Amino acid sequence: MDVVVQGLLLGGLYATAALGLSLVFGTMRLVNLAHGQFLVVGAYLTSILVSIIGGDPLLLAIPVALVVGLLAYPIQRYIFTPVMAQGEEAPITAAFGVGLAIQTILILVFSSDPKSLTAPYATAQLNLFGIPINVSLLIATAIGIAIVIILTFVLKRTPFGRQVRAASLDAEAAGLVGIDVKKTYARVMAISAATASIGGVLVAMSFAIAPSSGTGWLLRAFTVVVIGGLGSLPGTIYGGLIVGLVESVGAVTIGPQYRDLVVFGVLVIILIVRPNGLFKKAVRT
Amino acid sequence: MKKRMLAVAAIVATSSLLLAGCSASGGTGDTITLGATLPLTGPLQAFGTSLQTGYQAAIDEVNAAGGLDVGGTKHQIELVVQDNASDGNTAAEQAKSLVLDSGAIALLGPATPPLTIPVSAAAEQLGVPLVSTITPIKGWLSGAPEGGYQYSWDLFFDEVQMTQTQFQAADTVETNKKVVLFTDTEEDGPIQAGLWAENAKKYGYEIVDAIEFPVGNTNFSSQVAQAKASGADIVMAQIIPPDGIALLKEMKTQGYDPQLMFMEKAGNTGGYPTITEGLADGVLAANWFAAGMGLDREQEFIDLYKDVVGGVNSDLGTIVCGYTVAQVVLEALTAAGSTDPAALNDAIGKTDKTFPATHVKFGADHSSPLVVVQTQWVGNDQILVTNTDGSPANPIITPVAGLK
Numbered sequence: 001m002d003v004v005v006q007g008l009l010l011g012g013l014y015a016t017a018a019l020g021l022s023l024v025f026g027t028m029r030l031v032n033l034a035h036g037q038f039l040v041v042g043a044y045l046t047s048i049l050v051s052i053i054g055g056d057p058l059l060l061a062i063p064v065a066l067v068v069g070l071l072a073y074p075i076q077r078y079i080f081t082p083v084m085a086q087g088e089e090a091p092i093t094a095a096f097g098v099g100l101a102i103q104t105i106l107i108l109v110f111s112s113d114p115k116s117l118t119a120p121y122a123t124a125q126l127n128l129f130g131i132p133i134n135v136s137l138l139i140a141t142a143i144g145i146a147i148v149i150i151l152t153f154v155l156k157r158t159p160f161g162r163q164v165r166a167a168s169l170d171a172e173a174a175g176l177v178g179i180d181v182k183k184t185y186a187r188v189m190a191i192s193a194a195t196a197s198i199g200g201v202l203v204a205m206s207f208a209i210a211p212s213s214g215t216g217w218l219l220r221a222f223t224v225v226v227i228g229g230l231g232s233l234p235g236t237i238y239g240g241l242i243v244g245l246v247e248s249v250g251a252v253t254i255g256p257q258y259r260d261l262v263v264f265g266v267l268v269i270i271l272i273v274r275p276n277g278l279f280k281k282a283v284r285t
Numbered sequence: 286m287k288k289r290m291l292a293v294a295a296i297v298a299t300s301s302l303l304l305a306g307c308s309a310s311g312g313t314g315d316t317i318t319l320g321a322t323l324p325l326t327g328p329l330q331a332f333g334t335s336l337q338t339g340y341q342a343a344i345d346e347v348n349a350a351g352g353l354d355v356g357g358t359k360h361q362i363e364l365v366v367q368d369n370a371s372d373g374n375t376a377a378e379q380a381k382s383l384v385l386d387s388g389a390i391a392l393l394g395p396a397t398p399p400l401t402i403p404v405s406a407a408a409e410q411l412g413v414p415l416v417s418t419i420t421p422i423k424g425w426l427s428g429a430p431e432g433g434y435q436y437s438w439d440l441f442f443d444e445v446q447m448t449q450t451q452f453q454a455a456d457t458v459e460t461n462k463k464v465v466l467f468t469d470t471e472e473d474g475p476i477q478a479g480l481w482a483e484n485a486k487k488y489g490y491e492i493v494d495a496i497e498f499p500v501g502n503t504n505f506s507s508q509v510a511q512a513k514a515s516g517a518d519i520v521m522a523q524i525i526p527p528d529g530i531a532l533l534k535e536m537k538t539q540g541y542d543p544q545l546m547f548m549e550k551a552g553n554t555g556g557y558p559t560i561t562e563g564l565a566d567g568v569l570a571a572n573w574f575a576a577g578m579g580l581d582r583e584q585e586f587i588d589l590y591k592d593v594v595g596g597v598n599s600d601l602g603t604i605v606c607g608y609t610v611a612q613v614v615l616e617a618l619t620a621a622g623s624t625d626p627a628a629l630n631d632a633i634g635k636t637d638k639t640f641p642a643t644h645v646k647f648g649a650d651h652s653s654p655l656v657v658v659q660t661q662w663v664g665n666d667q668i669l670v671t672n673t674d675g676s677p678a679n680p681i682i683t684p685v686a687g688l689k
């Protein structure tokens with residue numbers, strides 16, 4: 001039971017880290033290969049803020065998320081959006097290039113040393129009905145669920161949300177009815193990067209992060225999003241829980257050295273059975 | 286009269302030429318180039334930057350003294366460095382470029398087997414001497430061609446000796462002699478796990494669990510629970526720095542604070558307690574430089590570099606090793622009397638002298654082992670806990686302070 005609970009909580013962290021990737025794909029059909037680097041940037045900027053003014057990393061993650069969002073806005077507006085008109089491959093390549101550039105800048109500025117964020121609760125453990133609960137993973141899961149609730153509300157109940165849904169259904173038609181699609185896409189990317197940044201802080205608090213970590217976390221996020229259903233925010237949560245559970249149970253029953261084999265094996269099986277993922281995507285209904 | 290004056294002028298001119306050739310400082314020859322492909326970025330950056338510091342220090346010393354005497358002529362030495370970004374394929378390509386394009390007559394090595402083995406292969410192909418360090422000997426020899434290395438040399442520690450110092454250190458503390466191993470699945474992980482298992486029996490210790498995990502693993506929850514349940518007082522880990530942080534955090538979360546924790550690779554990262562926000566305080570690691578080892582010019586290097594690297598730690602030791610490697614090559618150049626690769630290679634092989642890192646004398650397999658000791662992180666310093674002969678030095682602080 002401990003392993004199951006631990007796995008589910010781990011999956012909550014994975015889901016939180018993956019939400020932004022799902023949002024961008026659901027809106028723009030863009031696989032943002034720079035997503036992992038937004039996670040890393042968030043963690044590093046938060047660590048700078050912590051070292052300058054002190055304070056709780058989770059609280060400082062909020063202004064940092066705003067900054068990362070502001071940085072991502074022009075990337076989408078002036079790099080990704082222009083190349084999206086050229087087909088599906090060009091924006092993926094552009095995103096890959098942006099990710100590499102960000103990683104290089106991070107290495108030059110911060111060196112390759114890993115970073116860890118601490119808080120008293122980051123290494124705390126609760127005991128619930130005899131089951132040990134890792135507090136940092138519990139917080140990560142709760143934040144992930146909160147983000148899904150907030151984003152779902154925004155997408156369904158606000159004018160901005162209607163613009164996003166219109167642009168995701170048919171960008172050309174949305175433009176014809178007066179929606180500024182380029183601005184909408186840029187705002188979605190900003191939100192995606194901001195959530196990734198929060199995910200990065202949670203990763204750095206639970207484990208550690210380095211400039212080269214972005215690729216590994218992108219791969220995890222992609223696995224979560226594919227299993228949950230590309231573009232489905234609730235699906236991303238479920239996908240994360242599944243990946244976390246499979247990883248934890250697999251580590252105990254088969255061995256941690258087979259982690260990747262187990263997780264990607266399950267991914268392949270799910271894709272054979274349900275090529276669109278386990279859950280319908282919610283943005284495009 | 287005219288003929289006599291011409292004769293005198295000829296004698297004076299000839300004598301001047303002869304005297305110029307025989308002057309105490311010799312003539313000034315062309316600059317000699319040494320090349321180094323180093324991990325200045327990427328996961329091995331700390332080793333690369335420290336090695337570069339050490340190599341350059343030795344070369345600057347020689348140049349400041351007027352140059353290196355090679356065959357009676359003084360030459361300035363130039364070090365050309367390229368960044369291999371911690372990638373073995375890039376390192377091998379750069380090694381070739383340094384020799385063929387930059388004119389390097391010898392190579393100073395990168396760090397760790399994944400980089401040093403491909404560069405050694407390049408050196409063997411090119412027939413150019415390479416002297417390396419920060420590369421465990423058995424790991425390096427596992428990549429040797431048939432017949433052994435001809436042009437490549439390594440001075441670093443032998444894994445067997447390192448493993449023995451860990452059990453010698455453990456003997457100085459009261460424990461239940463139960464050990465849990467955490468090893469990653471890189472080339473040296475299984476080698477190290479095997480050595481630990483072999484030596485545990487010899488020293489009367491029991492390996493109660495041997496946990497393997499892939500590099501990049503972040504989820505240690507079940508493994509730490511397993512280790513804690515085994516009741517082992519000793520943890521021995523072969524693990525890279527980011528994974529080491531995840532392991533330490535999980536151990537802290539689950540309240541598992543063993544009496545002793547050995548962390549190889551991660552524990553040799555300069556400033557590891559700072560990077561881990563204090564969790565690595567008290568962790569033990571094998572080391573090749575520490576205050577009190579009695580090495581040549583030990584205090585001089587501590588005074589010069591302690592503030593540069595933030596303490597007396599493995600980064601400082603890497604600088605000393607780099608300095609030593611460069612000195613070995615420079616002295617071999619003088620001994621060879623020429624930049625001919627075969628003559629230089631031969632001279633390197635005949636090295637038998639004490640340098641700051643160790644006494645260097647290469648064996649038939651082209652390796653020269655350093656002395657290994659065990660050190661414990663206390664703040665940003667690695668304090669000597671076993672002497673060079675394996676006897677106890679400073680007392681080990683138990684349990685692991687950062688995990689308490």
